[in-house]
Amino acid sequence: MSEEITYADLKFQESGKKENIHEFDGVGIKVYTTLKIETGKLNKMQNFKEELQKNVSLQLIHNKNSSKMIRDLSITLQEIATKLCHELYKREPEHKCKPCPKAWMWHEDSCYRLSDHYETWQKSVVFCSAQNASLLTIKNKSVLEFIKSKKLRRYWLGLPNGEYQDYQNLDETIISSNWLTQRRNDINDRMFCGYIDTQYVYYGDCTFKLKFICEKLANPVEVKSTLLSEIPDGKYS
CATH class of the missing domain: 3.10.100.10 (Mannose-Binding Protein A, subunit A)
Known part of the structure; x- marks a missing residue:
């Protein structure tokens, strides 16, 4: 009788160990799966960060190039306005584009x-x-x-x-x-x-x-007052 009890206890203990092992394996699989998912998310975030930094760098380069183009265009417009104002000044010494005070x-x-x-x-x-x-x-x-x-x-x-x-x-x-x-x-x-x-x-x-x-x-010639001075009929304002 006692041998049957001992065998039953032993079988129960072994069964409990297997359940513990299964539970441990299940937890391990969950941890691994979770770690893999989180690692994947982290990699995606890292890739997104690198892509964002790349886009920002490209945007900064674009803005720099755009600023240079705008600056060069402004200089060109200023030169054109000054030359045109000189011609208008020759025709009309007190033309509004003149960068000097009246009587100068x-x-x-x-x-x-x-x-x-x-x-x-x-x-x-x-x-x-x-x-x-x-x-x-x-x-x-x-x-x-x-x-x-x-x-x-x-x-x-x-x-x-x-x-x-x-x-x-x-x-x-x-x-x-x-x-x-x-x-x-x-x-x-x-x-x-x-x-x-x-x-x-x-x-x-x-x-x-x-x-x-x-x-x-002399003051800088005002681009707007110069380039808009000539009227289509050939007269000057």
């Missing part, structure tokens, strides 16, 4: 104003300064030819000097260091300043009263 002349990238009254050299400097400008200095051939074409008589230039000098041909002034000179005579504190008279530059006492020329940088 426009040449290349600068504006010039000829005074209609007389002042000492120092007061001429003050007057120009109040206009956000300075007395004219001739620093290149283009400006030289522009000024010579005006055939000016006795206009102050930005040429202060401490000593009297003989007159010189206007063409020589663009290679002269006098544009950067501002010295005083220590003996009598007298100062001589340069002025233009036709084709020559003379030096006179800075307290004399002469007319003068102011210059300042």
Whole structure:
């Protein structure tokens, strides 16, 4: 009788072990399956991240190229507008596209104003300064030819000097260091300043009263006001 009980107990224990093994195997399969699924999701997310980064990089390159194209186009339009405005300015000196204030002349990238009254050299400097400008200095051939074409008589230039000098041909002034000179005579504190008279530059006492020329940088030409200025019938606004 006891042997039958012992056998039954042993069989029951072995049966319990098999069930435990089956349960363990089932849990292991579930864990493996879950891990495989999650690994698959992680790989998909990684692939999505890499694809997203690639798309962002391509978009940044596209935006950079687009920005360069827009910038180049803007520069081209500005150049076209400036050239067109020059032509309009030749026909109508006070055309609305002109990048200089009214009564100022426009040449290349600068504006010039000829005074209609007389002042000492120092007061001429003050007057120009109040206009956000300075007395004219001739620093290149283009400006030289522009000024010579005006055939000016006795206009102050930005040429202060401490000593009297003989007159010189206007063409020589663009290679002269006098544009950067501002010295005083220590003996009598007298100062001589340069002025233009036709084709020559003379030096006179800075307290004399002469007319003068102011210059300042021109504003950029407005593309819209220029490109829309020409009307189909050939007239200009």
